[in-house]
Amino acid sequence: MQIPENLEQAVAFIKKAYNHPVQVGLVLGSGLGNFIKEINIEKEISYTDIPHFPASTVQGHSGKLIFGEIAGKKIVAMAGRFHFYEGYPASEVAFPIRVMKLLGVHTLLISNAAGGVNTNFKVGDLMIITDHISFATVNPLIGKNDEAFGPRFPDMSEPYSKELVQKGKQIAKQLNIQVKEGIYFGVTGPTFETRAEYKMINLLGGDAVGMSTVQEVIVAVHAGIKVFGMSVITDIGIREEENIITHEEVLQAAAEAEPKFSAIFKELVKAI
Numbered sequence: 001m002q003i004p005e006n007l008e009q010a011v012a013f014i015k016k017a018y019n020h021p022v023q024v025g026l027v028l029g030s031g032l033g034n035f036i037k038e039i040n041i042e043k044e045i046s047y048t049d050i051p052h053f054p055a056s057t058v059q060g061h062s063g064k065l066i067f068g069e070i071a072g073k074k075i076v077a078m079a080g081r082f083h084f085y086e087g088y089p090a091s092e093v094a095f096p097i098r099v100m101k102l103l104g105v106h107t108l109l110i111s112n113a114a115g116g117v118n119t120n121f122k123v124g125d126l127m128i129i130t131d132h133i134s135f136a137t138v139n140p141l142i143g144k145n146d147e148a149f150g151p152r153f154p155d156m157s158e159p160y161s162k163e164l165v166q167k168g169k170q171i172a173k174q175l176n177i178q179v180k181e182g183i184y185f186g187v188t189g190p191t192f193e194t195r196a197e198y199k200m201i202n203l204l205g206g207d208a209v210g211m212s213t214v215q216e217v218i219v220a221v222h223a224g225i226k227v228f229g230m231s232v233i234t235d236i237g238i239r240e241e242e243n244i245i246t247h248e249e250v251l252q253a254a255a256e257a258e259p260k261f262s263a264i265f266k267e268l269v270k271a272i
Contacts (some may be wrong), residue, residue: 044064201237
């Protein structure tokens, strides 16, 4: 099948700058960009230099592709992601995932900062994502199906690899890091949820809520990429009446939880 021209041009540009097949892709969420320190960096490419690549506009997202190695594995990391609330179409939010696929990525590790909905969660918890609910977001596969990547109706019964979830849990146990498991509820943003919405999400089975991830995961699964996802719980949605949420507090909570997050992701890359 013919690869769309915009993807061909983006990939061709990247391969001129870094012509090594990559095995693992990483998407680093809000406040989690310091994971880059774990990478033996070989090349950095600004999003603004890549043809047809969107540009990140959100605080906490630096906006570059980073190529290098972790434990001998060739990786590409997105330092900064794109969100539907920035004004990008859903297909463009997920554009980098298809670029990763064409660069050779077979496994995607994806992270986010999320609001805690499960009343047993607290700020700073790490939640391994076991499933997601995406009805409140726009599906990035709407429109003509691109047969070069996957079928018209992809199966989503296992969006997050059970094998990788198990590995993640084992690694956390070995590192003596407590992790939660749960369902991520995707919303469009950019507003934080109302108190009534948090209650609704809780009733529908969501353990955490956020403004990213599900569109990227849908496109990854469509393309046959295995996914592991983890949320850093940066605020608690069902909370006392006087408390409000700010983006600055979200970034601070993510930064404080980052060492644990980084340790798990690093060991998981080794184990893949």
